[in-house]
Amino acid sequence: MKCLVTGGNVKVLGKAVHSLSRIGEELYLEPLEDGLSLRTVNSSRSAYACFLFAPLFFQQYQPAAPGQEAPRCKILMKSFLAAFRSLAMVEKSVEKCCISLNGRSSRLVVQLHCRYGVRKTHNLSFQDCESLQAIFDPALCSHVLRAPARVLGEAVLPFPPALAEVTLGIGCGRRVILRSYQEEEADSSVRAMVTEMSIGEEDFQQLQAQEGAAITFCLKEFRGLLSFAESANLSLSIHFDAPGRPAIFAVKDSLLDGHFVLATMSESDLHSPEPHRLVPPLQAHSTPHLDDFANDDIDSYMIAMETTVDSEGSRAGPSIPLSPGLRPPCSPGPDSEDNDAEPSTEPGTPPPKKFRSLFFGSILSPAHSPPGPSPVLAEDSEGEG
């Protein structure tokens, strides 16, 4: 196998490896007929990422020596990343990058031809492995969003870098809402701040989703693909279904495509004290009322407080009448259990992660029929604007 990358594409390749390194610790490298594929999966099997670089991406692309089978290698991500550690350096001084595998050698060679005749050679040990396959089809997802990476980059800007999970959904007026997801700890005296970003439909190149559709996924993993898409100035599309079904994040141009498939939280995973808290705020916040200060958002409640001199307790227990505009959503509790036809926890799924293992178990077995129609997550809103 021999792949030669030159010019600006070296940085693109490096950026892709950086993105993949956000997901998994091992890189699966496989030269296919339609291009070089780099794949990874995370330890809990709840996130899968792959980039496919078309033959035209390379100055020279030779998947296999004639008469030989194309190799399939599994390499330590850290080792492969080391060659592209400093993207600034790569951009400035690397002219060519050659990835090759000699049939007899037990090393994958990544050789960087830099300026001034400097050559850096990385000899990486690898394991032969089976092809890492994931079965997913964006076309099967009922909801799609597509926007320039810049828009999505701006959308996640208000969220702290440390935030693990985020909920993406469609609110009133077809606004796209991103909301920080915090696991509620029962005894927490220190609650976390909740941040929500609301973007108009006009910023999206494609928005095919119903109001109320929402998924919760790992933001940190998504950022990996997002930063790649931003640097390559591509559009990013998000394909998703009911909560619990994996969401597919994709970028594409003529020379490459990338897919990140991330597990999403299912209804039963969202064990916040008000399980459907997720949805009413998507409706409540989505309509901008900012110009109408006097006639404000419905959630500007009067806080009733004990005003007697010897009132007890530092935490006021407000008895708040809900503003008439916000009704408690219908409770899909029983429904969600019926519809939640996900397989029970895959072995090896660490509990803290909360996401179920995706779909690797189903490579051999036929795909199970999708769960019934999603429970209605939100009542139709009326009169909120």
Next chain:
Amino acid sequence: MKFRAKIVDAACLNHFTRVSAMVAKLAKICALRISPQTMNFILSDKVAGGGVSMWCELEQENFFSEFQMEGVSAENNAIYLELTSENLSRALKTAQNARALKVKLTNKHFPCLTVSIELLSVSSSSRIVTHDIPVKVIPRKLWKDLQEPTVPDSDVSIYLPVLKTMKSIVEKMRNLSNHLIIEANLSGDLNLKIETELVCVTTHFKDLGNPPLASEDASQDRDPEQMAEVRIDIRKLLQFLAGQQVNPTRAVCNIVSNKLVHFDLLHEDVSLQYFIPAFS
């Protein structure tokens, strides 16, 4: 209790953001007092904090284009909230290119200060960022602990040198000792001293100037060269200095010998008072 306020001016918003960033550096958890004319960030001297206290005050009309509040009752027309100051600072930092910022007291299953930001956007649709900052409502019986501290009669009052310079010196001293002595006199001299077994280091600031004496009292008889000193925990001083990102409009240091150092700062129109007790 009700509170709603709005900022539309970019300069006011930036200033408010800077104030909240400063508060976040000075106190992890602080009290926010909202009254018809002012807003205060308060840290009261609890033993847990090592006795440091802070009182930061701003006139609401210098910041907010609209401001409505209703306190607990007519006689007690104020709202006291406890919050994690970093939350407010982070929320305001996302308002870099805001067309308008609204803050209001809400109840989202628990009391929150909701900061709602309408961002400028190239496209026709607006983008809105909302932050729900959880707060605890402080009951009236605890309000007495959160009143404006009385300014003690100080032995010496002196203008501070450029805070950035002071900070870099204190930072270096911090590596040598946990305690620092601040001493100053009425002739414009201020010294920062550390004393360890192996070494003593003193940095001298001269010609700083002293504010005019407040009253014709015993301090008139004080020898202008005589130093008033107080030994304090160096980390507290460093924390205070780290919070001052911009050099203040006015910075005065008041020393009560062996008891307390009181920093009285003015950042444009926002006043900050910070008290560090003597190390006991």
